[in-house]
Amino acid sequence: NAGVTQTPKFQVLKTGQSMTLQCAQDMNHNSMYWYRQDPGMGLRLIYYSASEGTTDKGEVPNGYNVSRLNKREFSLRLESAAPSQTSVYFCASSPFTGASNQPQHFGDGTRLSIL
Amino acid sequence: SQQGEEDPQALSIQEGENATMNCSYKTSINNLQWYRQNSGRGLVHLILIRSNEREKHSGRLRVTLDTSKKSSSLLITASRAADTASYFCATAPFGNNRLAFGKGNQVVVIP
Numbered sequence: 001n002a003g004v005t006q007t008p009k010f011q012v013l014k015t016g017q018s019m020t021l022q023c024a025q026d027m028n029h030n031s032m033y034w035y036r037q038d039p040g041m042g043l044r045l046i047y048y049s050a051s052e053g054t055t056d057k058g059e060v061p062n063g064y065n066v067s068r069l070n071k072r073e074f075s076l077r078l079e080s081a082a083p084s085q086t087s088v089y090f091c092a093s094s095p096f097t098g099a100s101n102q103p104q105h106f107g108d109g110t111r112l113s114i115l
Numbered sequence: 116s117q118q119g120e121e122d123p124q125a126l127s128i129q130e131g132e133n134a135t136m137n138c139s140y141k142t143s144i145n146n147l148q149w150y151r152q153n154s155g156r157g158l159v160h161l162i163l164i165r166s167n168e169r170e171k172h173s174g175r176l177r178v179t180l181d182t183s184k185k186s187s188s189l190l191i192t193a194s195r196a197a198d199t200a201s202y203f204c205a206t207a208p209f210g211n212n213r214l215a216f217g218k219g220n221q222v223v224v225i226p
Contacts, residue, residue, distance in 0.1 A: 004157070035216075042203060043158070043216040050212060058213065090157055100207035100214055101146050101165070106157030 002026050004107035006091050012113045013081045021076040021110050023091030030097040032074035033104065034058075034066060036087040043090065049074055051097040081114045088112070127223045134191040136220040138204030139184075145207045147180055147187050148214065152201045161189075161202075194224045 007022045025032065030051045035043040035058075045058030049068040063085060065077045074093075078085060088111050092104040128134050138147070146165045150158040164171045164180045164187070171178045177190040191198055201221050205214040 040218060042218040045213055048213065092158075100212050101163070103148065103160035103163060104158075104214065106159070108155075108157045 004091055004093055004105055006089075006107035006110050008110060009108070010111045012115065013078075014115055015081060015083060017081050017114075018077065018079050019081065020078075021089055021091075021112075022073070023075065023107060024073045025091075025093040025105070026072065027093060027095070027105065028071070029093035029095050029105070030071070031094045032068065033092040033094075034064075034074070034076045035090045035092065036060065036085075037090060037109070038087050046076065046089075083114050086112060086114045124218070125221045125223075127225065128194055130194060130196055130224055130226050132194055134194050134198070134222050134224070135188055136202055136222070137186060137188045138217055139186045140204075140206045140215075141185065142206075142208050144182075145209050147178075147207070148205045149176075149178060149187075149189050150203045150205060150216075152203065152219070154200075158203060191222075194222075196224050196226045198222060199224045 004025045033048040034046040037043050044060050046060055046064050047058050047066040049055045052071045055066050067075045088109045090106050090109045092106045094102045094104045144166055146163055148163045149161045151161055152158045162173045162178050164178050175192045180187045201219040203216050203219045205216045
């Protein structure tokens with residue numbers, strides 16, 4: 001029962017470097033989400049994909065891009081990392097398209113530090 | 116913007132006691148959800164209460180929802196050391212497919 005798998009678990013980058021955070025789910029869920037969690041801020045939605053082939057901006061999309069590669073995989077890319085993007089990033093999924101009245105299933109996060 | 120706001124922010128209790136935490140929100144909602152996060156892990160869904168429900172139980176958890184006051188409470192009865200975690204409420208506003216998470220309540224249960 002893998003659920004939602006995120007890689008890598010930890011990463012340190014230098015300012016200006018780029019990287020892609022990977023997320024895969026094995027629950028045949030339609031919707032997937034990327035959040036960031038900062039101390040005292042709760043979770044903030046970066047991007048989400050209501051279904052395969054669609055992506056939409058969340059609350060804090062600047063500096064990020066996403067790709068819904070297929071139904072299972074949803075990646076988050078930082079093109080030019082900045083110290084303000086130091087955070088813990090969580091990927092989540094939910095079963096149905098475009099409905100918020102359902103639980104979300106979370107991965108264990110990627111802890112990203114940008115120097 | 117953050118919709119849910121939990122209160123209190125941190126709670127320390129003895130094992131066996133009850134723990135209560137509250138969440139307030141600003142706009143009309145479709146439902147409200149509570150999640151738990153253990154240290155270093157992702158969030159785990161606990162319970163979902165719809166806007167037309169007033170109370171819901173799941174094991175040792177009891178959630179209430181007062182839409183007139185735009186608030187919810189989560190009660191954990193007979194707490195255990197394993198309940199030590201952060202607890203988040205998340206609201207689903209009407210007409211919006213996204214969840215808005217609160218800042219979280221840290222609960223420490225002392226054995």
